[in-house]
Amino acid sequence: MGWITCILLTLLAGARWNDRELKFARTMIFTVEEINRDTKLLPGVSLGYRLYNGCGSENLIRAAVEAVNGADLKGCSDQVQAFLGHSSSGVSEDINIILSPLSIPQVSHLSTCACLSDKRRYPTFFRTVPSDHFQILGLVQIMKYFDWRWVGIIYSKGLYSEEGTAKFNMEAQKEGICVEYTLPYAKTNLVQLDAIVQTLRESSSKVVLLFIPLSFTKSFLSEIENYNITGKQWLGSESWITQADLASVKRKGILQGAIGFAIPLAYIPGLGEYLLNLKPLDEPQSTIIKAFWEKFFDCSFSPSNTTMCTGTEDLRTVSNDYTDVTQFRAENNVYKAVYLVAYALHALLQCKNGSNPTTGKPCVNKNEVQPKLVLEHINYVNFTTQNGAKVFFDENGDSVAQYDLVNWQMKEDGSVEIVNIGQYDTLYPEGEKVKLKDNTKIVWGGNSHEVPRSVCKEPCPPGSRKAINKFKPVCCFDCFECPEGSISNKTNSPHCLICTPDFWPNEKKDKCLPKPTEYLSYKEILGTVLTGFGCGGVFLSLLTSIIFLTHKETPIVKANNSELSFLLLFSLKLCFLCSLTFIGRPTEWSCMLRHTAFGITFVLCISCVLGKTIVVLMAFRATLPGSNVMKWFGPAHQRLSVSAFTLIQVIICILWLRINPPFPKRNMKYYKEKIILECALGSAFGFWAVLGYIGLLALLCFVLAFLARKLPDSFNEAKLITFSMLIFCAVWITFIPAYVSSPGKFTVAVEIFAILASSFGLLACIFFPKCYIIIFRPEQNSKKHLMGKIPPRSL
Known part of the structure; x- marks a missing residue:
């Protein structure tokens, strides 16, 4: 039977014996004996071994040199085929520097340094432990x-x-x-x-x-x-x-x-019993075994003050790294390392049809085995041990991790x-x-039963951005809230995204939501109140019309130009109704209607008041001797003047609608967080022309009424017209700055308020005193009273 030598270099460090290294050495011996009992793996060949002890790396390197030189290898051939070891990465590095030039493979069971994977520096190094x-x-x-x-x-x-x-x-x-x-x-x-x-x-x-x-x-x-x-x-x-x-x-x-x-837990059949059955008598020449025995049982084989060792003590009675056989981890790597050499030899000695089936090279017999051939076949090894461990290597000589x-x-x-x-x-x-x-x-x-939290800085939540601080580690970043109008929807987002014009961030700034739209709605309190006042104005105008209609034959109605009064009441109804067109979601038609209807109805209204004022002046002139002025301003002329004044406003409105009409607009500039639905004026000149024309007529009416306020005529209502025009002008003069400065829906509310206030002013000043007399002072509603010297009582 031939012998092929493999050597395990094991460290029993310093004066203090290393229990784990003894366990590795005994595991190697157990595995060699197991392989040698196997008649199929290496038939006709047995593995030999030699164990080296060293106190530090220098002795182990010396041992490697001795092994290479073939010194004192009893029972083995003079040629070393492989080295097993070492546990320390530093020692393995030094040993491989010696072995590499000789192409002797080195297999470590515990040298894990990633540096040893460099095949250019350590070409003969392998390991059964992951890098x-x-x-x-x-x-x-x-x-x-x-x-x-x-x-x-x-x-x-x-x-x-x-x-x-x-x-x-x-x-x-x-x-x-x-x-x-x-x-x-x-x-x-x-x-x-x-x-x-x-x-x-x-x-x-x-x-x-x-x-x-x-x-x-x-x-x-x-x-x-x-x-x-x-x-x-x-x-x-x-x-x-x-x-x-x-x-x-x-x-x-x-x-x-x-x-x-x-290292994964493994089961190696028979190894536990083998380790615990160790006795000094099994290795009578080994001083190392005796030294360990004395350490394990606190006794001595030589006469001393301590208890004498018998050599029959039971290892099961002590607890240390060597006797812990409940689980094998690193020992399995030793087990795999020995099998690795055996399988490499098995592959090397295969012969089929005069060549090696693995490499295709000529067959090699056991007497021609060389370390470089073993090294070559280690690269091809791929096997499973008896305990199910898979062994193969990558291009760096590293095993499965x-x-x-x-x-x-x-x-x-x-x-x-x-x-x-x-x-x-x-x-x-x-x-x-x-x-x-x-x-x-x-x-x-x-x-603790909760996963500990270990961060330099908690992640930047959505709604903020992450900014690297160049003076700190990358994990110690800063978090800044997203600027107005932007969001971040991810944790640790490096940037904030700007919302599109129709969207605005939510409160957390992690989502862009459609901007809410704002307009004066019938459903909100302000819209409801203004609608109520508008409808109330229509009702009062209608009620006044009914009162005048039912008393149209009475002197006070006849005396105040009933035809113009009814037309004025009709125009006031339209004024109150046109205020309702300003409420609700703006549309193309509502935008054109609200401004034109407002302009035309108010001109109709002021034209009627102007007509009544002119009638008062003409009536006074008609009382003068030889005056024939009333024939020039009779009912037909009154109708014509009202129609002419109104027609001018109609023409202005038509030109406005044809050239550049009002249109619905989404105002996103006034408020950043919401959209104002409003009616753009289209042509600002057209809007101010409409208002200017109304103002011109109101001013003319005011001047004429003011001039006629002291005329000695019981029929004279110039005072009431003067007062109503004063209210009308005050409202609209106040309206202009309020309209310009009011935001959003309040712009519309201001305009509605001006319409309602001026309309109520006209209704109250011109008609309420007459209604009071008709209903509550019927004795004053007589021709005698109106023609008398006593001026009528006024409110």
Whole structure:
């Protein structure tokens, strides 16, 4: 039977023996023996091995040189085919520098530094543990998953920690995660420890990434447990996150709720029994086994003051890293590393039709095996171990990246349970690589049951924009409320969007809503009140007309030109009615109607008043001896004058409507947040021409009435006309500045008020005194009284 040698370099650090490294060494021996018992994997070939112990990297490098030179390899061929190890990334780097020129493959079970994936520098390096590159990507994704955007990092000197921290900073920045502080830790530097403690107490970040090797973690926790550091969510690397023995009584408050990625849990049949069945008598020449035994049972094989070791003690009675066989994680990587070499040899020794079926090259027998051939076939390896672990490598010599996401949960009895709460698998699609288990209870830092919040600045809510502050980390941005008329409908929006002219932001400024339209409506109080007054004016005018009609034969009605009085009352009804055209949603027809109807009806009204005034003056002139003036202003002439005055206004209105008529308009300038529906004048000249003509007639009427106010005639109503014209002119003079300065629907309300006020002024001043006499003073409604010397009583 031929022998092919593989060597595991294992570190039993310093004067303090490393239980975990002994476990790795024994796992390697178990796996070699399992492979050698397999008659199918390597028929006719057995694996040999040699274990090297070193106190630090220098001794291990010396051991590598010895192995390469073939020194003292009992029971093995002189040719070393592969190296297994080391646990430390820094030591593995140094060893590979020696092995690469000789084309000897090196397979590590625990060297995770991403730097070792550089095939130009480390062409013969492989590993069965995932690269820290994948672990760091996973850590970044888990922070992104829980929305931890503001974190701190504690690292140590050394290739593993320094490279990992640098890589984390780079990947975190890509995902918008900011690092508040990055603090180095050294076992003997108290100044650095004080700085770490002070920073942990004063920092605002709630999440702390502890990316340091296991030995440094034990030292760090031993120091930090003396300080009251609570309320932090610790995030651990795979180097220490599954080491339950780290949780001393004082540390339980610190590590409660810690989360991190661990090498996947595995089951290796028979390994637990094999480890626990170790006896010093099985390795009588091994001083290392005796040293561990003395450490495990606090005894000695040589005479001393301590208890003597018998060598038959039961390992099941002690608890340490070596005897913990409830779960295997890193041990599975050792198991896979040994099988990797075996499968590479299996592929190398295959022969079919005179050539190797994998490479197509000539067949190789077991005596011609060379390390460079083993190295070549490792690249092609793709197999599944007996416990279901898949092994293959990418172009960088890295294996499949799979992690368990674990959570530290303290039990009531004080023990620690490391609970698997999810997985991270790079074989899953983007966005689905992190998966949490359903219905799994997670305990967070500070024994909280709610996900901690760790951000430098809370996200800018919709309605504001995010502005980067160049003097602060990208996560410590500023939030500014969107300016007037703009919105943002996303969290952390970098810009605010301006609403279109027909829209305006809501109160939260996260949505553009159609602007409310404003116009004087019948349904609102102001519109209802004005409508009521308009209808009331129509009613009073109609009532007055009825009173005059029923008493048309009485002296007071006959004496005041009943024909013009009835026409005036008719025009007043139209004036009151035209005020209603100003209320309601403006349309093309209503805009043209309201201004023209108002202009024409008021001219008709003023023309009637003007006619009555002229009649008064003519009546006085007619009483003079030899005067024949009344024949020039009889009823026909009165009708003609009223028609002529009105016709002029009709012509003005027609020209206005033909040239540039009023039209409905959406006024968006006066109010930014709402739209005023109004009637644009079209031609401002036309509007002011209509008003100017009304004003001219009113002024003429006022002047004539004023001149006739003291004429000695009992029929004289010039005083009443004077007073009514005074009210009319005052209203419309006041209307102009009020109309110009009033906003929105109040512009229309002012115009309606002016129409109603002037109409009521005419109705009240000219007709109410007569109605009073007709109804309440019928004795004064006689020809004798009107012709008498006694002037009529007035209100």
